Amino acid sequence: MPELxxxxxxxxxxxxxxxxxxxxxxxxxxxxSKAGGYAALRKALLDMAPADIxxxxxxSGLRGRGGAxxxxxxxxxxxxxxxxxxxxxxxxxxxxxxxxxxxxxILENSPHMLVEGILIAAYAVGANQAWVYIRGEYDExxxxxxAAIEEARAKGYVGPKPMGKDYPLDIRLYRGHxxxxxxEETALLESLEGKRAQPRSRPPxxxxxxxxxxxxxxxxxxxxxxxxxxxxxxxxxxxxxxTDKSPGTRLMSVSGNVNKPGVYEVELGQTFRHVIxxxxxxxxxxxxxxxxxxxxxxxxxxxxxxxxxxxxxxxxAAARSMGGSGGVIVMDDQHCIVRAAYRxxxxxxxxxxxxxxxxxxxxxxxxxxxxxxxxxxxxxxxIDTLLRLRGLGDRLDLPALPRGVRGPRPETRxxxxxxxxxxxxxxSPSTDTSSPCLPAL
Amino acid sequence: MTALSVHILxxxxxxxxxxxxxxxxxxPALDLAQEELGHLTPEAMTxxxxxxxLDPGYVEGVAxxxxxxxxxxIGKHHxxxxxxxxCALRGANEIIDHVKQEIGVKEPDEVSVDGMFSYEEVExxxxxxxxxxxxxxxxxxxxxxPAKIDQLIAASKGxxxxxxxxxxxxxxxxxxxxxxxxxxxxxxKKADA
Numbered sequence: 009m010p011e012l013x014x015x016x017x018x019x020x021x022x023x024x025x026x027x028x029x030x031x032x033x034x035x036x037x038x039x040x041s042k043a044g045g046y047a048a049l050r051k052a053l054l055d056m057a058p059a060d061i062x063x064x065x066x067x068s069g070l071r072g073r074g075g076a077x078x079x080x081x082x083x084x085x086x087x088x089x090x091x092x093x094x095x096x097x098x099x100x101x102x103x104x105x106x107x108x109x110x111x112x113x114i115l116e117n118s119p120h121m122l123v124e125g126i127l128i129a130a131y132a133v134g135a136n137q138a139w140v141y142i143r144g145e146y147d148e149x150x151x152x153x154x155a156a157i158e159e160a161r162a163k164g165y166v167g168p169k170p171m172g173k174d175y176p177l178d179i180r181l182y183r184g185h186x187x188x189x190x191x192e193e194t195a196l197l198e199s200l201e202g203k204r205a206q207p208r209s210r211p212p213x214x215x216x217x218x219x220x221x222x223x224x225x226x227x228x229x230x231x232x233x234x235x236x237x238x239x240x241x242x243x244x245x246x247x248x249x250x251t252d253k254s255p256g257t258r259l260m261s262v263s264g265n266v267n268k269p270g271v272y273e274v275e276l277g278q279t280f281r282h283v284i285x286x287x288x289x290x291x292x293x294x295x296x297x298x299x300x301x302x303x304x305x306x307x308x309x310x311x312x313x314x315x316x317x318x319x320x321x322x323x324x325a326a327a328r329s330m331g332g333s334g335g336v337i338v339m340d341d342q343h344c345i346v347r348a349a350y351r352x353x354x355x356x357x358x359x360x361x362x363x364x365x366x367x368x369x370x371x372x373x374x375x376x377x378x379x380x381x382x383x384x385x386x387x388x389x390x391i392d393t394l395l396r397l398r399g400l401g402d403r404l405d406l407p408a409l410p411r412g413v414r415g416p417r418p419e420t421r422x423x424x425x426x427x428x429x430x431x432x433x434x435x436s437p438s439t440d441t442s443s444p445c446l447p448a449l
Numbered sequence: 450m451t452a453l454s455v456h457i458l459x460x461x462x463x464x465x466x467x468x469x470x471x472x473x474x475x476x477p478a479l480d481l482a483q484e485e486l487g488h489l490t491p492e493a494m495t496x497x498x499x500x501x502x503l504d505p506g507y508v509e510g511v512a513x514x515x516x517x518x519x520x521x522x523i524g525k526h527h528x529x530x531x532x533x534x535x536c537a538l539r540g541a542n543e544i545i546d547h548v549k550q551e552i553g554v555k556e557p558d559e560v561s562v563d564g565m566f567s568y569e570e571v572e573x574x575x576x577x578x579x580x581x582x583x584x585x586x587x588x589x590x591x592x593x594x595p596a597k598i599d600q601l602i603a604a605s606k607g608x609x610x611x612x613x614x615x616x617x618x619x620x621x622x623x624x625x626x627x628x629x630x631x632x633x634x635x636x637x638k639k640a641d642a
Contacts, residue, residue, distance in 0.1 A: 011591075013578040094469070106533045106573035144517045145529070145574050147587045185476055186516035188572065202472035204514040220469040263535035263577030270578045305534060305573075335577070337535055351534055355572050361514075
C-alpha cells in the first residue's frame with residue numbers, strides 16, 4: 009500500500025477519505041465489506057430512476073473539482089438521456105496542473121470508489137460505456153484502476169447486468185502521453201480520438217457532440233468519487249458541508265515549503281491559514297510564508313497577507329484568484345518570486361498546444377523577457393512587455409493557458425526588493441541570503 | 450525487412466477494433482512501436498501509419514505533440530525528473546545536477562557513453578507531497594536524495610550484469626565471479642517510498 013501523506017480515517021469532514029488507510033482498501037472485498045462500497049450503485053440501479061440520481065446530485069450542490077467548478081448535477085442534466093445512439097461518460101484522470109496530486113491520491117487509495125462513481129454517472133445520463141483518460145505517467149494508478157475494473161467485471165458490476173439490472177455498463181481505459189492541455193476537456197476529447205490535443209471551439213458542447221461525435225459527460229476523478237457518498241446519504245446531507253455556493257469538501261494538495269506536505273480534505277470555507285499552518289504543519293525551517301498559489305499554478309498567486317482568505321470559490325474569486333484544481337503551492341521567504349514566475353512561465357510556454365497566437369508566441373516571449381530580467385538586463389521596457397502580455401491573455405476566449413502567461417501581479421513582482429533570496433532555477437543557486445540576488449530595477 | 454517486427458504489426462492491426470472509431474488506435478500503436486524500438490524512428494512511424502491506414506504525416510504529427518513519445522534515442526534507463534515549482538522548492542535542481550554528474554551527461558536527452566542512461570526535466574508529475582520526485586522504470590520515486598539516485602543507478606547497472614572495469618580486470622585474472630544482479634535494491638526502494 010502506498011504511503012499516506014494526507015487525510016484519512018475518522019473525522020467529521022472526511023467525506024471522501026474516511027476509509028483511506030484501511031489495509032487493502034483497493035480490493036473489492038475490503039471496499040465492500042469495510043467501507044460499505046457499491047451500496048450506492050445498488051441503490052441507484054435498483055431503487056432510483058435516472059432523473060432522481062441527477063436531482064440528488066443537483067441538491068448536493070456539488071461543483072466540478074477539476075478546475076472550472078461547474079455545477080455537476082446541471083452538467084449531467086445537459087445530456088438528453090432519451091436521444092438515440094451511443095452516449096459516453098469520459099473521466100478526466102489526466103491530472104497535470106502543477107502542484108496538484110489529489111486524483112493520484114484517490115486512485116492509489118480507493119480505485120473502486122471511482123469505478124462506483126463512474127457506473128452511477130453512466131446510468132444517470134444514459135451511457136453504456138465510460139472511458140477513463142488517465143495520464144500516461146501514472147503507472148501505479150493505471151495498474152490499480154485496471155485491477156479494480158477487472159475485479160468489478162468478475163463480480164458482474166461491470167457487465168451486461170450489473171446488480172441484476174438489465175443495463176449494460178462498461179469501463180475502458182485510455183492512457184495519455186504527456187500533454188498538459190489534455191486536462192482541458194475538449195482537448196482531452198481530441199486526444200481520445202487519436203489527434204493532436206488542441207481544444208475545440210464551443211458550441212457544440214460535449215453534452216451534444218463530445219467523444220467520437222456523440223453526447224458525452226466529462227467529469228473529473230474527484231467529482232465522481234463524491235457521487236457514491238451523495239447517493240448513500242442524500243444531496244441535502246452533502247450540502248450541509250461547506251458554504252452555500254461552494255458546498256462540500258474538497259481535496260487540497262499542499263506542497264512546497266511546508267512541514268507536512270500532503271493531500272488534505274478540507275471543508276470549503278475554511279481559511280488557507282488552517283490549510284497551510286494547521287493541516288500542513290506550517291512553514292518549514294522556521295521561515296516565513298512569502299506567497300501561495302491557492303488552486304494550482306494557474307491560479308493567480310496570493311501574498312502572505314492574504315492567508316485568511318477562505319477556500320470556497322466565491323472568496324477566492326473576490327481575492328482575484330481561483331479555487332482551480334485545489335493544488336496549494338507554498339513558498340517561503342527564502343525563495344525568489346521572479347525565479348518562481350520564470351519557472352512557471354517556462355512550463356506554460358512548453359505546454360502551449362499552439363492553437364492560439366497569444367499563448368504560443370506570448371508564452372515564449374514572456375520567458376525570454378523574464379530571462380533578460382534575471383540576467384540583470386531588465387528595464388521598464390521588460391515590465392511593460394509583461395503587462396501587455398497579461399492584457400492579451402485576458403482578452404482571449406479560448407481555454408486554459410493564457411492565464412499562466414500573465415505571470416505574477418506587479419505588486420508581488422516588487423516583493424523581491426525586500427531581499428534575502430535564494431535562487432530557484434539557476435543550476436548553481438546563489439545561497440547568499442544577505443542581499444537580494446538581483447538589483448532593484 | 451521492416452523496422453517493427455511482424456507480430457507487433459499484427460498487434461497494431463488489431464487495435465482499431467477496440468475503439469468506437471479506428472483513429473483512436475494511433476497512440477496505443479505508437480506505444481507498441483516505441484516499446485519495441487526504444488524510440489520512434491521515421492520508418493516505424495511510417496509502418497504504424499500503413500498498418501492503421503493513416504497518412505504517415507498525420508501519425509508523425511501526433512507523435513510530435515506528446516512528450517512521452519521519443520523521436521530520438523534515449524538511454525535504456527531514463528530519468529524523468531520533475532523540476533516544476535513544488536519540486537524545485539524542495540531541491541529538484543540539486544537532484545538534476547547530481548543525475549547529470551553521475552550518468553556523465555551535460556544536457557537533457559543526451560545519452561551516456563555506455564548507452565545506459567539519460568534524463569529529462571519533466572513538468573509536474575502529480576506527486577507533489579513527495580517532492581522532490583521522479584519517474585524511473587515505470588515507477589515513481591519519492592523524497593529524492595543524491596544517495597537514492599546512486600542506489601538506483603547501481604541497481605540498474607547490476608540488473609544488466611554489466612561488469613565494472615575493475616571486475617573485468619579481476620575476472621580476466623580468473624579470480625572473481627561476476628557479481629549477482631541486485632534487483633532487490635530497486636524493490637526495497639519501492640517499500641521505502
